[in-house]
Amino acid sequence: MIAVTLGPEGTYSHRATRAVADEIDFRQSVTEIVDAVASGEYDRGVIPVENSIEGSVTESLDAVAEYDVAVVREIVTPIRHALLAQRADFETVASHSQALAQCRSYLESAYPDATLEAVASTAKGVERARDDPTVAGIGHPDNAGDGIEVLAEDIQDQTSNATRFFALAPVEERSEAGGKTSLVIYPNANYPGMLLELLKPFAERDINLTRLESRPSGTRLGDYLFHFDVDAGLYEERTKAALADLEELVPNGWVRRLGSYDIEHVVE
Template sequence: MTAVTLGPEGTYSHRATRAIDDDIVFRQSVTDIVAAVASGEFERGVIPIENSIEGSVTESLDAVAEYDIAVVREIVTPIRHALLAQDRDFETIASHSQALAQCRTYLEREHPDATLEAVASTAQGVEYAREDPTVAGIGHPDNAGNGLEVLAADIQDQTSNATRFFAVAPVAHRSTAGGKTSLVVYPNANYPGLLLELLKPFAERDINLSRVESRPSGERLGDYVFHIDIAGGLYEDRTQAALEELETLADKGWVRRLGSYDLEHVVD
């Protein structure tokens, strides 16, 4: 089974994907990954969904709302950022925008004059640093070598920094088994108390909501899609009852059941 994730080799997504399979190919955007899985080109894709410091990855939320796919596993990996460069005479620090944000305090304190450049991935920033002595990268310390040194380790703002990844699959692979379920809800409506009505079916059945987030639908200003994670599986009668009520409330829009899954791996 071939899995697809964010490249190039050496990204945190790459490290997380190794929990799925060693046969890994790379794409340059989350949207490309999800589209490739939805079309059946790949059996599995791994995308970052949420970071403990910076919150949700909005491109991932938008992609799973746009494409009909399944979420089949959750992978949480600790994030250990290091500053990597050929030497200390660099002018630019290049990394993924999330990594730059996760190291904001260190960068402002230690390198206030450096130019920060957001690139497609941490690994791409590391490659830039390997090619250009005026550039430093932020990435996992294992990316050192071949001309790069670890100038500083564990530079993330919080030592508990971790990222949650979704393993996604074609829609036929959706499962009702697992302790968590992800939903995307588009009510196609807007009135006082709407969100309360959408969440009430879960509260009445003692189903915990582990995440609720809104994203613009793209249809019109002030119109939103809701991403909801619940601590319950689709196999449970209480979950099915809550979703039946939710679908009635969202009858002008739609409810997508991305699937149930478990947290199976923590990757070092």
Template sequence: MTTITLGPAGTYSHRAAQAVEGGDISFSESVTGIVESVADGAADRGVVPVENSIEGSVTESLDAFAEHDVAVVREIITPIRHALLAQGESFDLVASHAQALAQCRGWLEEHYPDVELEAVASTARGVERAREDPSVAAIGHPENATNGTDLDVLAEDIQDQSSNATRFVVVAPASERSDAGGKSSFIVYPNADYPGLLLELLEPFADRDINLTRVESRPSGERLGDYVFHIDVAAGLYEERTQAALADIEAIAEDGWVRRLGSYDSETVLN
């Protein structure tokens, strides 16, 4: 089994992907590329970040789920430990993924207010820059400074919130979608806009005592003010109450569509 995730090796996505049993891990430079590879059958599994406890949703992941038909089969929560890595104490630039830079914004402003920040494709890509150039520091997991590299850990746990964690999901081909699990995700495109629409979409869950764990709106790309809604609930699609709620949702979105990404279980992985 081949699992694809954000690369190169050493990213937080790579560490989460190591929790997927069996097979090889390959890498992509983008979340969209990961989801496309699974949808097209080029990979058996994909591991993508969908939400961080500090910076919120990863919008590229949400947009890719709306564009490509895949299943979500598992959720992996992993605490994020950021460290400042460099060849020495003196550097002019910190390179890392935009999310990592944002998660450490306060710490960097306090300790290195004059250093330039540069967003790169992944934390591991920033680590590569730091290995190649002594004037560049990186933000990444402290283990990126081991294994015979020339990098030193200048500071650990530099994230602004000690509770920093990222939620990853494992995606599979749509044919592997399951109704079994403690959580479910789906996407709703009502193809409509009128007062009270969002309330109508949420009431079927409230009426059945189903807890919404996340509601996110993203532009549909069709026209200004037109949205796709991403909804996660703490209930399985096998449950009668969830099925009844979705039947109501599908009636409301009869001029659009509803995509069931599937039900799955969640686990926390320490790394």
């Protein structure tokens, strides 16, 4: 099995993907990854979905709403950020925007004059630090070596920092088995109490919603779709009944079942 994730080697996405496949290729954006899986080019794709400090990765939410793919697994991994550089008198800190945000308090306190530069991935920032002595990167401490060293470890603002990743597969591999389900709902409507109506089918059947996010539909200003995660599998009768009610509530829209899956915690 070949999987694709955010590159280059050494990203947190890369570390999570090692739990899915031994052979791994890389792309530079989440949308490219989801597109590659939807087209059948790859067996699996791994994308970050949510961080415990900074919240959801909006590009991932938008991509799974746009492309028809299956979520077949959730991987949760702790995020241990280290400051990596050739020397202590650097001028710029380069990393993924999420990593910079997750270390905001440390950077403001320890390096208030440093310029923050958002790059495509944490590994790209580490590469910049390895090539340029005026640049520091933020990444896993295992990325040290080859000219750069760890200046500080565990610099994230919260010690409980962790990220959820989705393992994606082509749509024909979508499963109803698993303890958790992800859905995308597009009501194509807007009226008082609409969201309450969308939630009631789950509440009435004692199905716990673990996440609810709204994202612009891209169709027109003020038009939204919703991402639901629920603690129930699609195989369960209560879930089937809730979704039947939900579809009746959105006659002009749609409900997409991304799939049911189990959660795996990966500690590295």
